[in-house]
Amino acid sequence: MISKRVEVENLFLYLYSFVFFIPHFVVVGSGTLFTTFAPRAYSISLIIFVFSIPFFIYFYREKSFILSNLSKIIFLYIFIYFVSTIFSENFYNSFFGWQYRNKSFLIMTTMLFLPIIAPLILNNLSKINKIIDIGIFFSSIYSLYGILQFFKLDPFFFVSSSGERVYSFFINPNYFTPIILIFLFLSLNEIILKNKKLYLIPFILNFSAFILAQTFTTFLSLIISFPIYIFLLIKFFPQFKKKIIKYISIFLIILIIFSMFSIVLLNRYNPYLLKRYTNLTTLKTRIFLWRDIGNMVKSEFGIKEYLIGIGGENLNRKFMPYKSIELEKLEPDRLYDNAHNEYIEQFVKGGFFQFIIYLILIIYCLITLFNIIKRNEKLKEISFTIFISLLAYSINLLGTYETIQMFIFFCFLLSIVNSLIVLNYQQNNIKLVNNKLIIFIFLVLSISNFGYHSILKFSSDYGNKAYNSLGFYNYINEIDKEKSLEALNDSESKFLKAVKLNPFEKTFYPYYLAKVYYYKGIELKDSSYNVKSIEILNDIFDYSQYPNSIYNLIGDNYYI
Numbered sequence: 001m002i003s004k005r006v007e008v009e010n011l012f013l014y015l016y017s018f019v020f021f022i023p024h025f026v027v028v029g030s031g032t033l034f035t036t037f038a039p040r041a042y043s044i045s046l047i048i049f050v051f052s053i054p055f056f057i058y059f060y061r062e063k064s065f066i067l068s069n070l071s072k073i074i075f076l077y078i079f080i081y082f083v084s085t086i087f088s089e090n091f092y093n094s095f096f097g098w099q100y101r102n103k104s105f106l107i108m109t110t111m112l113f114l115p116i117i118a119p120l121i122l123n124n125l126s127k128i129n130k131i132i133d134i135g136i137f138f139s140s141i142y143s144l145y146g147i148l149q150f151f152k153l154d155p156f157f158f159v160s161s162s163g164e165r166v167y168s169f170f171i172n173p174n175y176f177t178p179i180i181l182i183f184l185f186l187s188l189n190e191i192i193l194k195n196k197k198l199y200l201i202p203f204i205l206n207f208s209a210f211i212l213a214q215t216f217t218t219f220l221s222l223i224i225s226f227p228i229y230i231f232l233l234i235k236f237f238p239q240f241k242k243k244i245i246k247y248i249s250i251f252l253i254i255l256i257i258f259s260m261f262s263i264v265l266l267n268r269y270n271p272y273l274l275k276r277y278t279n280l281t282t283l284k285t286r287i288f289l290w291r292d293i294g295n296m297v298k299s300e301f302g303i304k305e306y307l308i309g310i311g312g313e314n315l316n317r318k319f320m321p322y323k324s325i326e327l328e329k330l331e332p333d334r335l336y337d338n339a340h341n342e343y344i345e346q347f348v349k350g351g352f353f354q355f356i357i358y359l360i361l362i363i364y365c366l367i368t369l370f371n372i373i374k375r376n377e378k379l380k381e382i383s384f385t386i387f388i389s390l391l392a393y394s395i396n397l398l399g400t401y402e403t404i405q406m407f408i409f410f411c412f413l414l415s416i417v418n419s420l421i422v423l424n425y426q427q428n429n430i431k432l433v434n435n436k437l438i439i440f441i442f443l444v445l446s447i448s449n450f451g452y453h454s455i456l457k458f459s460s461d462y463g464n465k466a467y468n469s470l471g472f473y474n475y476i477n478e479i480d481k482e483k484s485l486e487a488l489n490d491s492e493s494k495f496l497k498a499v500k501l502n503p504f505e506k507t508f509y510p511y512y513l514a515k516v517y518y519y520k521g522i523e524l525k526d527s528s529y530n531v532k533s534i535e536i537l538n539d540i541f542d543y544s545q546y547p548n549s550i551y552n553l554i555g556d557n558y559y560i
Contacts, residue, residue: 088311217399
């Protein structure tokens with residue numbers, strides 16, 4: 001008979017799983033429960049908040065809290081991240097995040113607590129296997145939906161540009177494929193090491209979506225990590241050698257067939273993308289981008305910047321003057337607010353210290369998993385599965401910016417790694433450190449994070465309505481002056497509410513409010529509105545991600 005305690009802790013396993021996987025099922029549209037920016041900070045904050053309340057109530061009674069070496073490294077990373085944020089050139093953007101880039105200190109720190117508390121929930125091998133199974137199931141849904149989108153079947157009307165590449169619920173294939181790469185290896189190991197043939201279904205779905213997404217960086221990551229995977233698989237599991245050769249041969253055949261099949265599909269559905277992909281402009285773009293960022297670092301960085309960086313969400317302002325002619329020709333319309341390389345991103349935004357701790361975090365996980373594979377027969381299979389998934393994901397970061405969509409899955413991997421470390425400690429009778437305070441800090445972070453992003457959500461709703469009114473003004477301006485002025489007044493009212501609710505947003509809402517005043521100055525022939533517009537623009541200039549737009553609008557106001 002299952003005890004009540006076991007039933008409750010099993011329930012927490014599912015709640016904990018939902019934190020990672022549910023936020024990606026978001027509904028687009030104003031007034032919906034979840035954010036329109038999938039899955040961005042609000043939906044993740046909401047799910048973590050819902051989880052944190054019962055978690056705190058139940059687990060705070062525990063007499064001990066297991067603090068592994070990995071948890072200590074994570075705390076060190078958070079501390080360095082905090083120092084970088086405090087001395088950031090734009091503290092508000094770095095700490096709270098901004099409208100379209102919510103990778104802020106607040107949400108990142110909250111997510112980093114998930115692997116720290118993981119050993120309380122994933123306290124045995126059965127639960128770790130269960131959360132992996134849940135992850136594979138959800139990844140199948142992501143992939144299936146992405147495949148439907150590719151064939152222009154979008155039942156949830158999630159993206160307007162379906163049919164170009166596989167997006168799933170992640171808006172951008174560059175965010176989607178690194179996540180699927182993780183579950184591609186997880187499902188493949190279930191087939192090979194555990195002989196679960198039913199897992200061929202999620203594997204084929206994930207692999208199909210992976211190929212149809214056509215992201216060069218992730219495909220290159222697979223090519224690099226797959227030979228390592230085969231070598232280690234044969235080395236550590238020689239008893240499965242025949243089965244390994246059999247399944248790997250099937251996998252390679254599928255890879256060739258799917259690659260050729262996807263090229264045919266792309267040629268029919270999106271020949272422009274095929275041309276872009278075959279010419280490898282994504283690789284050229286990254287090479288020029290990294291070179292130009294290097295030039296920026298040489299010119300702009302002093303001792304402070306080399307040590308603690310420029311802070312989060314400030315790359316765009318620094319980088320734009322260094323965008324080369326070669327990069328401009330390849331990507332004339334791109335503003336580049338990220339480095340397309342997470343390791344460069346860590347160095348530029350967090351400096352040498354944050355970059356080193358981030359590397360140590362990943363390398364420590366890989367080395368620890370490798371040691372568990374060699375020494376602990378009971379944890380060998382699961383440790384190998386996570387090792388190869390984390391390795392492939394880490395390689396992918398060489399050509400990808402780690403968005404919040406990806407980071408939640410990085411925390412998923414770290415959660416399993418930390419739980420495996422603790423299980424390994426327990427089996428080897430290693431003394432553990434206890435600390436209840438961490439559970440309380442997690443609760444405070446969850447409440448603060450959800451509170452802030454709820455306000456941001458309301459602000460976003462007003463902002464969206466204001467954009468619509470401003471668009472209606474531009475549409476009807478030459479047709480009906482009375483209605484166009486009503487639309488302009490409505491837009492002003494909504495933008496004022498959006499700015500009031502989210503005073504830290506210094507990029508979009510104030511800029512468009514200034515634009516509304518610019519239009520009102522023209523319509524009413526009242527220069528006081530132009531003065532208001534210029535005052536707002538001057539106020540946000542040091543914080544905005546797009547200073548060139550501000551320059552232009554200031555010039556337009558003076559020209560009138």
